[in-house]
Amino acid sequence: MKRRQFLSTMAVAALGTAVPSLLAAQEQGSSKRLIVLFLRGGLDGLSAVAPVEDRWYFQARPTIALPPPGQEGGTLPLAPGFGLHPALEPLLEYWRNGSLALLPACGLSSPMRTHPEAQRAMESGQPLERHFRDGWLARLLPLIGKDAKALTLSPTPPLIGQGKPGVQNVRPTNFPPSVWRLERPGIFSSFDAIYAGNDPLSRSYRQSQTVLRNRMTELDREITVSASGAPSVHALPTLAGQIASYLEKNPATKLVFAALGGLDAHFEQGAGKGKLSEAFFSLGKGLSTLAKALGPNMSDTAVLVMSEFGRSLRENEFAGTENGHGTLFMLLGGSVSGGTMHGPWPGLAPDKLSDGLDLAVTVDFRDVIAQITTSHFGLGKEAVSQVLPGFTPSSSLPGIFKG
Amino acid sequence: MFARLTALCCLFWLSIAASALAQTLSPEALAVHGVNRLSFGPAPGDIDRVRAMGFSAYVEEQLAPEKLPEPQALTDRLAALKTYSMDTVQLFRTYGPKAPGGPRKNPTMDEINAAKGKAAIIHQEAAQAKLWRALLSPRQLEELLCDFWYNHFNVPAGKGLTHLWVGSFEREAIRPFVLGRFEDMLLAVTRHPAMLIHLENWQSASPDSQQGKGKQRPLVEIHARELLTSHTTGLEPGKVKAQDVNSLALILAGWSVGSPRTPQDKNGFVFDEHRHDGKDKIFLGKTIKGAGLNEGLEALHLLATHPETAKNVSTKLARFFLADDPPKALEEALTKVFIDTKGDIRAVLKALFASPEFSDKKYAGTKFKNPLRYVTSMVRASSRPVNEVLSLTEHLNWLGMPLYDAPGASGYKETRDVWLAADAMLKRLNLAAQAGGGGLPCWSPGSYKAVEPLDAKMLAKNMGLTLSPVTGQAVEAAQPGFKAGVLLGSPEGQQY
Numbered sequence: 001m002k003r004r005q006f007l008s009t010m011a012v013a014a015l016g017t018a019v020p021s022l023l024a025a026q027e028q029g030s031s032k033r034l035i036v037l038f039l040r041g042g043l044d045g046l047s048a049v050a051p052v053e054d055r056w057y058f059q060a061r062p063t064i065a066l067p068p069p070g071q072e073g074g075t076l077p078l079a080p081g082f083g084l085h086p087a088l089e090p091l092l093e094y095w096r097n098g099s100l101a102l103l104p105a106c107g108l109s110s111p112m113r114t115h116p117e118a119q120r121a122m123e124s125g126q127p128l129e130r131h132f133r134d135g136w137l138a139r140l141l142p143l144i145g146k147d148a149k150a151l152t153l154s155p156t157p158p159l160i161g162q163g164k165p166g167v168q169n170v171r172p173t174n175f176p177p178s179v180w181r182l183e184r185p186g187i188f189s190s191f192d193a194i195y196a197g198n199d200p201l202s203r204s205y206r207q208s209q210t211v212l213r214n215r216m217t218e219l220d221r222e223i224t225v226s227a228s229g230a231p232s233v234h235a236l237p238t239l240a241g242q243i244a245s246y247l248e249k250n251p252a253t254k255l256v257f258a259a260l261g262g263l264d265a266h267f268e269q270g271a272g273k274g275k276l277s278e279a280f281f282s283l284g285k286g287l288s289t290l291a292k293a294l295g296p297n298m299s300d301t302a303v304l305v306m307s308e309f310g311r312s313l314r315e316n317e318f319a320g321t322e323n324g325h326g327t328l329f330m331l332l333g334g335s336v337s338g339g340t341m342h343g344p345w346p347g348l349a350p351d352k353l354s355d356g357l358d359l360a361v362t363v364d365f366r367d368v369i370a371q372i373t374t375s376h377f378g379l380g381k382e383a384v385s386q387v388l389p390g391f392t393p394s395s396s397l398p399g400i401f402k403g
Numbered sequence: 404m405f406a407r408l409t410a411l412c413c414l415f416w417l418s419i420a421a422s423a424l425a426q427t428l429s430p431e432a433l434a435v436h437g438v439n440r441l442s443f444g445p446a447p448g449d450i451d452r453v454r455a456m457g458f459s460a461y462v463e464e465q466l467a468p469e470k471l472p473e474p475q476a477l478t479d480r481l482a483a484l485k486t487y488s489m490d491t492v493q494l495f496r497t498y499g500p501k502a503p504g505g506p507r508k509n510p511t512m513d514e515i516n517a518a519k520g521k522a523a524i525i526h527q528e529a530a531q532a533k534l535w536r537a538l539l540s541p542r543q544l545e546e547l548l549c550d551f552w553y554n555h556f557n558v559p560a561g562k563g564l565t566h567l568w569v570g571s572f573e574r575e576a577i578r579p580f581v582l583g584r585f586e587d588m589l590l591a592v593t594r595h596p597a598m599l600i601h602l603e604n605w606q607s608a609s610p611d612s613q614q615g616k617g618k619q620r621p622l623v624e625i626h627a628r629e630l631l632t633s634h635t636t637g638l639e640p641g642k643v644k645a646q647d648v649n650s651l652a653l654i655l656a657g658w659s660v661g662s663p664r665t666p667q668d669k670n671g672f673v674f675d676e677h678r679h680d681g682k683d684k685i686f687l688g689k690t691i692k693g694a695g696l697n698e699g700l701e702a703l704h705l706l707a708t709h710p711e712t713a714k715n716v717s718t719k720l721a722r723f724f725l726a727d728d729p730p731k732a733l734e735e736a737l738t739k740v741f742i743d744t745k746g747d748i749r750a751v752l753k754a755l756f757a758s759p760e761f762s763d764k765k766y767a768g769t770k771f772k773n774p775l776r777y778v779t780s781m782v783r784a785s786s787r788p789v790n791e792v793l794s795l796t797e798h799l800n801w802l803g804m805p806l807y808d809a810p811g812a813s814g815y816k817e818t819r820d821v822w823l824a825a826d827a828m829l830k831r832l833n834l835a836a837q838a839g840g841g842g843l844p845c846w847s848p849g850s851y852k853a854v855e856p857l858d859a860k861m862l863a864k865n866m867g868l869t870l871s872p873v874t875g876q877a878v879e880a881a882q883p884g885f886k887a888g889v890l891l892g893s894p895e896g897q898q899y
Contacts, residue, residue: 211829
């Protein structure tokens with residue numbers, strides 16, 4: 001709790017100093033807005049919206065699967081077969097009033113397992129590109145009005161906003177990167193005494209402990225890298241209020257991007273409680289703060305919550321997860337066709353997984369961007385080919401916006 | 404001659420010395436050791452039953468599996484697996500590639516994936532059947548032998564059409580012979596389509612045959628090489644003569660798969676004369692007269708009765724049932740039985756279980772459970788009804804032992820060094836903790852409800868374990884809900 005308060009203070013400080021320099025109210029073009037929240041580190045969609053009737057989910061995650069509804073730390077009933085993480089409870093209101101849509105198996109069509117690679121692919125909107133030059137948010141900007149502006153919140157100007165003028169980046173210098181504590185899982189302590197000898201089993205046991213420690217050091221490093229210096233998701237509740245008031249003062253700003261870290265959960269991610277649960281608490285609270293602060297403006301706003309990939313289906317030996325593939329995308333807003341799960345659910349049976357390992361992607365993330373371009377901003381099909389060069393939208397994703 | 408006599412005398416004295424030093428297991432302890440070695444692990448009541456009937460009566464019982472009725476529960480489980488009752492030809496007809504109709508067209512990636520996806524059930528059901536039998540069959544020795552011989556003649560699911568046949572290969576070519584004559588099994592596996600495709604003999608042709616003439620590399624030698632080495636003599640590939648490999652390949656040229664789409668085909672094997680040449684061949688120093696299919700039968704007979712084959716098979720059986728490094732005297736005694744009985748596997752096993760070495764105290768509790776045995780032994784000892792076994796196949800994938808998918812020609816090895824490598828211990832202890840906490844999905848009555856933790860005392864009793872003081876204390880000191888996990892992860896829980 002203390003850490004969250006600390007982060008909040010820092011967030012306010014960062015925006016407070018940066019915002020005045022950005023003041024540039026312009027004549028209003030489109031009334032539509034898009035806010036992209038990019039969760040760096042790989043969001044565990046299977047914990048956010050858990051497939052609580054899928055036996056493979058429980059099989060693959062003996063200690064970190066969420067208990068079904070009604071049990072302690074259990075999920076909240078959402079849709080048939082799915083339960084919402086209890087820490088995301090603030091989102092239920094938007095699910096029920098039809099302004100929150102969930103896409104449970106979204107992502108890159110082919111798996112990429114490193115964070116920077118997958119983040120570049122998602123921000124560029126051109127996953128097959130080798131040399132990234134610009135981002136899809138920047139390419140979208142000139143299409144929605146000649147005076148439209150975009151704001152990105154990131155330690156360094158993010159790829160998503162590069163390549164076109166009109167995008168201003170605010171560097172949250174005062175945000176500390178998310179910090180993880182290196183802890184040794186406690187469950188092995190009983191075996192220390194048993195395997196203290198010099199027999200082959202004891203030697204193998206001690207070897208495995210060394211492997212474990214080395215890997216955890218490695219993972220700790222990777223977790224820091226995956227956040228790319230982005231502020232922790234715990235900053236979101238404060239940041240949300242800041243974004244809303246900034247937009248009120250800057251009606252020309254139509255696109256906002258904020259990168260948040262702290263979703264990488266290589267060890268001890270927990271289930272109904274624990275590290276990931278804390279991150280979800282901030283995510284849920286942040287989203288509802290944003291919706292409330294935007295008030296009536298939510299009818300013209302779409303909030304897209306995305307991440308570079310999901311986590312592995314299988315829990316690893318540290319009660320955490322590895323970098324995975326398919327994940328949950330969320331879309332919040334007045335024009336969103338909410339209260340529904342969108343896109344096919346592939347299931348978690350071994351033969352349905354991507355590479356035999358992880359949740360498969362059934363919805364290409366570019367289809368979501370394409371519908372935002374056409375249905376939310378009301379642009380034509382030719383706009384899609386400018387925002388997403390070389391991409392042909394698929395017909396497999398039904399309308400995620402009303403009308 | 405004199406040297407040989409001296410060697411025999413030395414052996415004689417050595418074995419006297421060895422048996423003088425040997426400490427024989429008490430009948431009580433022999434029952435525990437015997438059940439451990441002749442089964443996938445003791446189920447509740449097994450040890451008491453064997454103590455009451457005596458170990459030798461138990462051996463007799465297990466050597467005559469046909470007299471042990473299979474429980475209805477097992478019959479029902481197997482009946483529910485729809486591909487389990489299908490033979491090799493039926494499996495091909497139902498799940499194999501479809502006959503091209505009209506102009507020949509290569510299937511698209513989607514079509515190939517769809518066909519593979521549909522056929523994946525065969526491998527999956529074969530693995531389930533193996534686990535159901537391991538868990539529920541009273542014919543435990545027979546089940547162990549099916550596993551042993553499958554690995555000896557390994558066919559992994561990943562090669563071409565073999566994924567259709569991992570189950571039928573075991574049912575047709577292995578199971579009927581595991582307590583019979585080695586030569587019969589050798590013939591059955593060698594002519595089975597799964598093996599012919601796995602080792603590529605099905606497309607082999609003699610360069611001097613009608614079909615092989617003018618072709619580049621018509622003769623395939625892989626199957627011949629494996630037959631001469633891992634399947635029979637156990638010699639390293641470098642130690643067999645290149646000429647013998649070549650002759651055997653020529654002898655087997657024409658042993659191929661049938662055209663299962665025709666109704667005449669009954670077992671998928673066909674001898675294609677057009678790929679065979681009629682010349683005489685020299686094999687293992689003997690002239691094999693050009694006689695078509697019969698050349699192969701003669702060659703297999705030579706291999707099955709080769710002294711190195713007797714030694715290889717006997718040693719492997721001793722390693723499987725007694726110790727990673729079996730005593731030389733036992734190897735030699737069993738080799739002699741193999742030769743004297745013309746490869747009667749039942750006779751070799753009978754001698755093995757009755758040998759003084761088998762009852763020697765120093766071997767009890769020393770073998771390291773491979774993942775299959777580790778998983779099945781904990782489930783068998785748990786006293787818990789098992790609802791499904793698909794989840795157990797997943798545990799085995801995770802522990803690095805996917806069923807029916809061992810790479811290479813010689814299958815999964817039996818020894819400790821193979822299974823104690825790298826991060827194996829970590830994974831095993833995680834599984835032990837999960838199982839001890841009652842958290843194996845195979846026990847869950849619904850889709851996800853956790854069941855009660857296992858009781859460590861009950862588990863130790865069912866497994867016949869005598870715990871070392873260190874293990875005993877660690878089990879006592881562990882938190883409730885984790886005691887049984889400590890027991891299963893201890894050396895006593897991991898060895899047998």
